[in-house]
Amino acid sequence: xxxxxxxxxxxxxxxxxxxxxxxxxxxxxxxxxxxxxxxxxxxxxxxxxxxxxxxxxxxxxxxxxxxxxxxxxxxxxxxxxxxxxxxxxxxxxxxxxxxxxxxxxxxxxxxxxxxxxxxxxxxxxxxxxxxxxxxxxxxxxxxxxxxxxxxxxxxxxxxxxxxxxxxxxxxxxxxxxxxxxxxxxxxxxxxxxxxxxxxxxxxxxxxxxxxxxxxxxxxxxxxxxxxxxxxxxxxxxxxxxxxxxxxxxxxxxxxxxxxxxxxxxxxxxxxxxxxxxxxxxxxxxxxxxxxxxxxxxxxxxxxxxxxxxxxxxxxxxxxxxxxxxxxxxxxxxxxxxxxxxxxxxxxxxxxxxxxxxxxxxxxxxxxxxxxxxxxxxxxxxxxxxxxxxxxxxxxxxxxxxxxxxxxxxxxxxxxxxxxxxxxxxxxxxxxxxxxxxxxxxxxxxxxxxxxxxxxxxxxxxxxxxxxxxxxxxxxxxxxxxxxxxxxxxxxxxxxxxxxxxxxxxxxxxxxxxxxxxxxxxxxxxxxxxxxxxxxxxxxxxxxxxxxxxxxxxxxxxxxxxxxxxxxxxxxxxxxxxxxxxxxxxxxxxxxxxxxxxxxxxxxxxxxxxxxxxxxxxxxxxxxxxxxxxxxxxxxxxxxxxxxxxxxxxxxxxxxxxxxxxxxxxxxxxxxxx
Numbered sequence: 001x002x003x004x005x006x007x008x009x010x011x012x013x014x015x016x017x018x019x020x021x022x023x024x025x026x027x028x029x030x031x032x033x034x035x036x037x038x039x040x041x042x043x044x045x046x047x048x049x050x051x052x053x054x055x056x057x058x059x060x061x062x063x064x065x066x067x068x069x070x071x072x073x074x075x076x077x078x079x080x081x082x083x084x085x086x087x088x089x090x091x092x093x094x095x096x097x098x099x100x101x102x103x104x105x106x107x108x109x110x111x112x113x114x115x116x117x118x119x120x121x122x123x124x125x126x127x128x129x130x131x132x133x134x135x136x137x138x139x140x141x142x143x144x145x146x147x148x149x150x151x152x153x154x155x156x157x158x159x160x161x162x163x164x165x166x167x168x169x170x171x172x173x174x175x176x177x178x179x180x181x182x183x184x185x186x187x188x189x190x191x192x193x194x195x196x197x198x199x200x201x202x203x204x205x206x207x208x209x210x211x212x213x214x215x216x217x218x219x220x221x222x223x224x225x226x227x228x229x230x231x232x233x234x235x236x237x238x239x240x241x242x243x244x245x246x247x248x249x250x251x252x253x254x255x256x257x258x259x260x261x262x263x264x265x266x267x268x269x270x271x272x273x274x275x276x277x278x279x280x281x282x283x284x285x286x287x288x289x290x291x292x293x294x295x296x297x298x299x300x301x302x303x304x305x306x307x308x309x310x311x312x313x314x315x316x317x318x319x320x321x322x323x324x325x326x327x328x329x330x331x332x333x334x335x336x337x338x339x340x341x342x343x344x345x346x347x348x349x350x351x352x353x354x355x356x357x358x359x360x361x362x363x364x365x366x367x368x369x370x371x372x373x374x375x376x377x378x379x380x381x382x383x384x385x386x387x388x389x390x391x392x393x394x395x396x397x398x399x400x401x402x403x404x405x406x407x408x409x410x411x412x413x414x415x416x417x418x419x420x421x422x423x424x425x426x427x428x429x430x431x432x433x434x435x436x437x438x439x440x441x442x443x444x445x446x447x448x449x450x451x452x453x454x455x456x457x458x459x460x461x462x463x464x465x466x467x468x469x470x471x472x473x474x475x476x477x478x479x480x481x482x483x484x485x486x487x488x489x490x491x492x493x494x495x496x497x498x499x500x501x502x503x504x505x506x507x508x509x510x511x512x513x514x515x516x517x518x519x520x521x522x523x524x525x526x527x528x529x530x531x532x533x534x535x536x537x538x539x540x541x542x543x544x545x546x547x548x549x550x551x552x553x554x555x556x557x558x559x560x561x562x563x564x565x566x567x568x569x570x571x572x573x574x575x576x577x578x579x580x581x582x583x584x585x586x587x588x589x590x591x592x593x594x595x596x597x598x599x600x601x602x603x604x605x606x607x608x609x610x611x612x613x614x615x616x617x618x619x620x621x622x623x624x625x626x627x628x629x630x631x632x633x634x635x636x637x638x639x640x641x642x643x644x645x646x647x648x649x650x651x652x653x654x655x656x657x658x659x660x661x662x663x664x665x666x667x668x669x670x671x672x673x
Contacts, residue, residue, distance in 0.1 A: 001034045001391060004107035006098060006125055008116035009242075011040035011086055013060065015263040016214070016242045017289035018115050018138040021169070021191040023084075025136075026111070028192055028384035030083030037085045037105055039098045039121075043242075050075045050090045060265075099124040107131045109391050112163070117142035119156050132164040132394045136190055137173050139286045140307065141218070141338070146180030148284040148307070150328040150338035157181055164394050167387070170287040170308030171656070184480060186459040188386040191289055193296070193379050199268060203298035203368040205361050207275035209237035209259065210354065213290050215252060216243030217340045218325060220280030220304060226347045227278070227354060228255045234358060237261050239270065245333050271297045276357050279303035280350065282325045282342060288312045295375035298368040302353050314374040317367065318353045377659055386463045389439070393458075396438050435482060436474055436501035443470030446509040446538075446673040449502065450474060451518030451525075453544070454600065455593035460515075463657055468669035469511060474498070474518075478592040487595035491524060491603045499528045509673045511539035513665075515654065517600045519545035523637070527608055536613055539672040540638075541665070543618040544626055544651050547633035551605040562590065565597060614640040616668050618661075620653030621646050 005011075005026045009019050023038075030036040042049050050066075054077060057064045064079040075091035089097050098121050102110065110125040113136035125133045140148035144156035160166065166185040168174030177185035210231075215221040215238045228236045236258045240249060252258050264270045271277075277294040279285075284307030291312040294301050303309050304322045313319050322345060329339040357364050438458065440447060448469040452460045457480040458473035465471060476494070478487025488494035502525070514522030519542035526537050615638040617631040628644065635642040645668075647653045647661050654661055 001029075001109055001395070002105065002107045003029055003034050003036045003109045003111065003391070004102065004105055004131070005036070005038040005040075005111045006116065006121040007038055007040040007113070008094065008118070008120050009040065010043050011038055011088060012062075012081060013056070013265060015239075017191075018113065021138065021289055022111075022113060022115060022136070024192045024194065025190055025384065025387070026084050027082045028195070029388065031195070032384065032388060034388075036083065037087070037101070037107070039087045039089070039094075039101050041089045041094050050077070053077055053088070053090055095120055095124060099127075102128050102131070108395060109134055111136060113137070114139045114142035117144075117151075119144075119159060122159060126159065126162050132391075132399060133162070134391065134394060135160060135163040135166045136169070137166055137177055137185060137286075138169045138190075140173060140176050140284050143177065143181070146176060147326070148176065164397075164399060165390065167390070168286075170311045172284075172308035172311060173286050176284075184459075186390070186462050188390055188462050189382055189384075190387055191287060191292075192382060192384060193292075198376060198379070199297050201298040201368075201372055202268065202271045202274075203300060203364075203371070205275065205364045207299075208273045209235050210276050210278060210358075211237045211239065211270065211274040212278045212280075213239045213270075214241040214243050215239075216245065216248050216337065217342050218281065218283040218337065219243060220278075220282050220322065220345075221248055221251070222282075222342055223280035223322070223345050223347055223350055224278055225251055225255065225258075226345070227350055228258050230347065230351055231354065231358075232257055234354075235259065237273070239263055243337050245337070267293055268297070271299050274299050276354065277301045278350075278354075279309065280320075280322060281306050281309065282322055282345075283307070283340070284324070285309045285312075292375055292378070295371035296379060298372035300357055300364065300367040300371055302350065302357070314378060316371050316374050318357075320349045320353060381657075381659065381662070383465065385465050389465075390462055392442070393438050436476070436498060437472050437505060438475055440470075440472040440505045443472055443505075445470060446511070446669075447472045447505060448511045448513055448669065448673070449505075449522075451512070451514035451522045452476070453516035453518055454596035455479070456518075457592075466662075466666050466669055468666055469509075469673050472505070476592075478595060483592075487592050489595040489598040489602075491521070491599055494521065494599065495524045495528045498525050499532060499534075502529070503534065506535045509538050510535075511541065511669065511673055512537050513541040513543065514545070515543040516545055516651070517596055519543055520548055520551075520600060520603060523548055524603075526611065530611075536611070538613055539668060540611070540613065540615045541618060541668065542615065542631075542634050543654065544620065544623065546626055546630040547617075547637070548605045549633055549636060550630065551603055552607075554604045556602045556604075559598065559601075562594075565594065610636065611638045612640055614638060614672055615642050616645060617642075618645045618647070618654075618664075620649040620651055622649060623651045623653070625651060 007022055011023060014020055026036050026038055042053060054064055062079050064077050066077060077088045077090055079086050102124060110131045110133050112122045112125055141150055143149055144153035161183055166177055166183050167190055168177060168185045168187045169191055171187045174185040174187040177183050212224045215224055238252045238258055239261045241263055252260050277299050279288055279291055279301060281304045287308040291301050291303055302318045303313060305319045306324055323343040325340045327341040331339055333339050446469040448471050450461045450471060450473045458475040461471055461473040475482060477485035512522040512526055526540055615634050617634040619626050619631045631644045645664055
């Protein structure tokens with residue numbers, strides 16, 4: 001793939017979490033063999049910035065070339081870094097230069113992100129007739145909708161809806177986008193770590209500083225300063241980056257126990273001096289890269305329970321409440337950050353947590369060890385491949401934006417190569433096989449076909465990856481790119497369509513995985529394939545579902561009202577509570593949910609011979625609706641081997657993909673595929 005990153009901020013060297021994450025993401029894609037380019041800018045544009053930037057690159061031993069200004073007056077520095085060709089505009093019209101690079105580079109994918117909150121570059125990306133546009137949502141402050149945003153805009157929201165995919169840096173961000181804009185955002189990993197291996201363990205009780213990075217209003221400088229005043233005998237350190245304005249710096253310098261440090265290229269140098277990291281963010285943090293970076297190095301973190309920080313903390317204390325920012329003024333400060341109306345804060349929980357960590361050596365050592373262990377487990381599963389697979393899936397479908405009317409051609413060979421490719425994509429889009437199983441044709445080796453729960457789509461499995469089999473998630477009508485198609489509300493027509501569509505992909509070993517309703521669909525699909533004489537599955541994994549015999553002689557109850565249906569969903573899926581309260585999002589999701597639940601409500605089990613292949617029944621230990629007895633009864637459906645696997649959690653124990661669950665699937669796939 002040819003991938004172009006649009007970055008209306010500094011690309012290198014950059015110390016902000018979003019900028020650094022964008023760089024590591026595009027470098028990881030380049031390392032996978034893709035041709036990658038980035039167009040970025042300096043923090044301050046102007047001809048006088050050109051020479052200092054070249055000198056800064058030279059100190060970092062980066063060989064750069066200088067583009068001639070040309071008719072548009074561009075000043076551009078170009079260099080290659082870790083396989084990525086970077087074009088950094090130091091002066092001139094960034095928007096026009098980016099549009100020219102889109103035309104010259106001819107990307108397959110353009111990555112835009114919330115690092116361009118003004119959407120300076122997004123319109124040029126959307127206008128390109130060839131590229132797919134994937135939007136990386138890294139901060140809810142910078143999207144133009146919902147309660148977290150600083151500057152709401154219906155026009156900019158409409159523009160985001162034209163993107164071919166929207167990716168949230170955390171589950172919190174993806175849920176926020178779905179809830180407040182009715183955009184089908186998903187979460188896959190896009191904040192990667194440096195590829196150099198596990199960092200050193202640096203957290204020490206004797207380390208010098210209580211540290212904050214990027215002290216400013218939205219990052220909780222008020223809490224940091226109050227703590228510095230409360231503990232005059234402790235040494236504090238502040239590392240100003242993109243949000244720290246002159247007034248913030250003045251307040252920091254006024255404290256004798258606060259040291260202002262310059263940003264570090266090597267973050268190990270910062271954490272080697274850090275005793276405790278403070279992250280008292282008052283805005284809805286998207287995830288917080290710095291939290292994970294500190295924990296990886298065994299540095300305890302005291303953080304605010306805002307936005308996606310809970311995901312970054314991974315269950316390790318301390319996660320403290322704050323009085324969050326709820327209003328922004330309609331202006332920007334000197335750092336181009338929205339001016340916030342900062343509410344008063346209760347620092348008592350912060351004071352108590354910090355006092356304990358700086359006086360109780362055993363508590364400190366325990367938290368340092370737990371932090372590092374949790375972060376290392378997380379990073380061991382981190383990979384660019386789920387994102388790479390999502391990009392391939394986006395390319396396998398027509399662009400979401402409506403194309404201009406194409407001229408009529410009498411013969412396909414009269415089309416230009418680009419038009420022929422577009423036509424081929426459109427034809428593939430309408431074939432049953434690629435509609436139900438996008439990407440399965442190119443999947444190497446054994447395949448694991450995954451059926452989603454009611455109302456869900458293929459993105460429920462977007463982050464799944466196993467060495468033993470290619471994950472082929474089923475995309476059913478009525479959701480995602482097939483939202484315009486009528487969903488199935490009865491089992492037999494769906495099974496017939498799935499059996500037709502899956503037939504081309506049964507030329508190698510395969511397994512079936514289904515969660516909740518998807519488990520019954522997988523079971524009935526396996527039966528239909530047996531009736532048709534197709535190659536049998538090597539393994540069926542039924543997850544979060546009662547054995548089908550519980551629907552023997554079943555009498556379907558009356559259709560529930562919308563409210564009754566929602567109440568039943570809320571009891572098992574907390575995410576339903578979020579989207580169901582948003583009228584626009586509920587209208588978008590409910591048709592598929594209602595059809596799927598109708599399909600299962602009318603399902604009646606019929607007696608047939610057991611399978612010869614093995615079955616594994618998975619479930620959550622705390623699932624109130626699917627008990628151990630319900631899972632064990634799946635054993636009656638096979639003459640092969642059978643086992644029950646139970647995991648910590650409720651009905652959606654598999655969200656997120658935890659290490660123990662992932663390893664168990666891998667073992668079962670290894671044994672039978």
